[in-house]
Structures are given as C-alpha cells and as structure tokens.
Amino acid sequence: MKKKKIDIYRGFEQGPIRPPSEASSLLIRLTRNCPWNRCTFCRVYNKRQFSLRSVENIIKDIDVLKNYIERIQQMVRPGGYADHDTINTLYNSFEEKDRVAFNAAMNWYASGMKSIFLQDANSLIMKPDDLVFVLEYIKKCFPDVDRITSYARSHTIARIKQDDLQRMADAGLNRIHVGMESGSDIVLKKINKGVNKSTHIKAGLKVKQAGMELSEYVMPGLGGIDYSIEHAMETALALNSINPDFIRIRTLAVTNGTILAEETKKGAFQKPNDAMMAKELRLFIETLDGIDSYIKSDHILNLFETIDGKLPEDKEKMINIIDRFFELEPEKRVLYQIGRRMGFFRGPDDMDDSPYLEKVKQACDLYRVTPDNVDMVIDDLMKRFV
Numbered sequence: 001m002k003k004k005k006i007d008i009y010r011g012f013e014q015g016p017i018r019p020p021s022e023a024s025s026l027l028i029r030l031t032r033n034c035p036w037n038r039c040t041f042c043r044v045y046n047k048r049q050f051s052l053r054s055v056e057n058i059i060k061d062i063d064v065l066k067n068y069i070e071r072i073q074q075m076v077r078p079g080g081y082a083d084h085d086t087i088n089t090l091y092n093s094f095e096e097k098d099r100v101a102f103n104a105a106m107n108w109y110a111s112g113m114k115s116i117f118l119q120d121a122n123s124l125i126m127k128p129d130d131l132v133f134v135l136e137y138i139k140k141c142f143p144d145v146d147r148i149t150s151y152a153r154s155h156t157i158a159r160i161k162q163d164d165l166q167r168m169a170d171a172g173l174n175r176i177h178v179g180m181e182s183g184s185d186i187v188l189k190k191i192n193k194g195v196n197k198s199t200h201i202k203a204g205l206k207v208k209q210a211g212m213e214l215s216e217y218v219m220p221g222l223g224g225i226d227y228s229i230e231h232a233m234e235t236a237l238a239l240n241s242i243n244p245d246f247i248r249i250r251t252l253a254v255t256n257g258t259i260l261a262e263e264t265k266k267g268a269f270q271k272p273n274d275a276m277m278a279k280e281l282r283l284f285i286e287t288l289d290g291i292d293s294y295i296k297s298d299h300i301l302n303l304f305e306t307i308d309g310k311l312p313e314d315k316e317k318m319i320n321i322i323d324r325f326f327e328l329e330p331e332k333r334v335l336y337q338i339g340r341r342m343g344f345f346r347g348p349d350d351m352d353d354s355p356y357l358e359k360v361k362q363a364c365d366l367y368r369v370t371p372d373n374v375d376m377v378i379d380d381l382m383k384r385f386v
C-alpha cells in the first residue's frame, strides 16, 4: 500500500502566478503546482511536482495573514495613514518567510481587501469537503471579501458532482478561471491539454449552473499556421455553447524549454506571425454569436489591448480595432507592433498623438527593425514576458 505523504509546514507559501485580473487579490495557496503539467506550450510549473497542501497547513497560512492584517489595521492612523517607521521596524524583525506573508497582507490591505485568489493551477482538485471547509474558514476570517476565485481544469470540473460545486459556490467561491486555450479537438490533442471540446463545454456549463462567474482563457496562435482557422472557429463555437462571463485573450508565446519550442525547432509547429494572428482573432470575434460575454485582452503579449467590450453590442467596435491595424502602412505597422510590445501603445489609434512614437522609431532604427524581420524581433521580445 502506498504511504500517504505528510505535508510538513515550512511556513507561509505563495505560488508563482495568478491571472492578470487578480492583481489586487490576496493569494492563498491550497495546492502546489499543476496536477497535469503536460501542456506542450506551458512551463509555468516546469518539472515541479504537484502536491496537495494539508487543510491544517492552509489554515495556518490564513491565520498568519489574518494576524498581519489585524496588526496593520492597528498601525493605521485615522485618515488611512500608516506609520512607516513602525511598519519598517515590524517588517525588519521578520524571518524571510514571514516577510512574504507580511508583504501579501500589506498589498492586500492597500488594495482594499475585497478579493482572494486560490493558488495554484487547479484548486478544485481538492476533496470537496476540504475545499468547502477552507472556503468557510476564509469567509469567517475575512467576512467583507466580495470575490473568491480559482483556476480550475475543465477535466476536473467535469468530474465534480454538481451538488459539490454548488456547495463550493455557497461557501463563497464565486469565480473560476479556466484555461480553455482552444475549442478545437485537433488543437487540444496536439497541445496535450488532456481535455476535449465537449468536456470544456460540460465544465463551463456546470460552473455557470452553480452560479459562479466563469472566465475562459483562449490563446490565439495555438493552432499554428496549419490550424489557425479551425482553432479560431472551433474555439468561438465552444464559447457560444457556454456563454461565459469573460473571454480572456492571451496570445501564444513559444517559450524556450517547452515541447512546443522543440516542435517549432523541428518545423512540426509554425507559429503564426502578428498579421496572421490578427486575422485569426478577427475571425474568432466574428464567429462569437448569441452570447453576452465580456471580452478582455489584458495581457502585454496581446497585439491589441484595446479589444475590451461586451458582446454583442461592442463586437463591431472590437473588429474595427483589428481592421485599423491592417489599414496601417507597412512601416507604421512595424512601429505599432514594436511600440505595443514596449508597452507604449494599447491599440493602433494610440499611435496618432503618442509622445512615445519618436522613442519607438529610434528603437526600430537602432535595432534595424523592418517589415521583413519584425516578426523575429517580436518573438524574442515576447519570450521576455513569459
């Protein structure tokens, strides 16, 4: 019989990532790393092994945070000002592990203490009773929190009983982030997502039925050049069947050390360039139909951050942003592509009166970026963001 591993408490823990929309959330780590860890494009958890944290240790972390929040609240003077000397003295008296917790508590306090994100990649893999217990404990410690959210794999959600999902929702879990990536069975198989389109749909509908908000992440470019159209259309059709609250765009970057990078080297995968990806995105948005989701493009890897709106009323506006890109002269398009990845522009219209245009021109001259080599330069720049 396999021996059960004991989860020894080594102090407060934080995982490596959270969704961009959870920037002001308190991060509470329920599990470590990703139980799947096989998607060909992903190296977030690289070779790190998945493990469940014990409920006891999660509760210890929550208690540590609660204690710091209370101490911070005691230090804050009327009017919302904190005594910096007291805070610094307190901070410097901590061991490094405690400083991580103290920083987390400070940042959360400064952000208004309204949302919590449960780490790491798939918290719903915990036993439902354990997860509900932790959620109830969080609510008891921080009763004013409006939002508790988590990443979850569709594969896991699809296997959870609807009653258990409902219990999680009732205990306070009110938003789930799912990495759909694609709705195409061909693409999902190629990237080894471990889930197919119908499971994505089943999981999405279950989350909605439980009354939780649903955020689905999609990844333009993941079908490569060969499956770009299939990827755009099938992903949109899957989303049309789910009608999630949010559709979040996170463009593919091929990261060194991934299986996808190896496939790219061998020529088995060809990443679409910016123009192809923009066409793919246009087709994707065009195919979204009969739903009222918000589309968000809140990631620096995306070519258009200004794509941000609600369906169906903002559909044309979002498509026009892409069309505007294609109307640019080739040299100006290069300036946009580079300036966007330097963080100076959010959409093509930002260039018109931008004080940064000159800086972007200088950078392009310095590194001799032209319409012929811009895609290579962009690929290099994008690797720095993942």
Ligand code: SF4
Pocket: 034, 035, 036, 037, 038, 039, 042, 043, 044, 045, 121, 153, 179
């Ligand atoms: S499920 Fe998510 S975290 Fe896990 S390997 Fe795939 S993309 Fe990475």
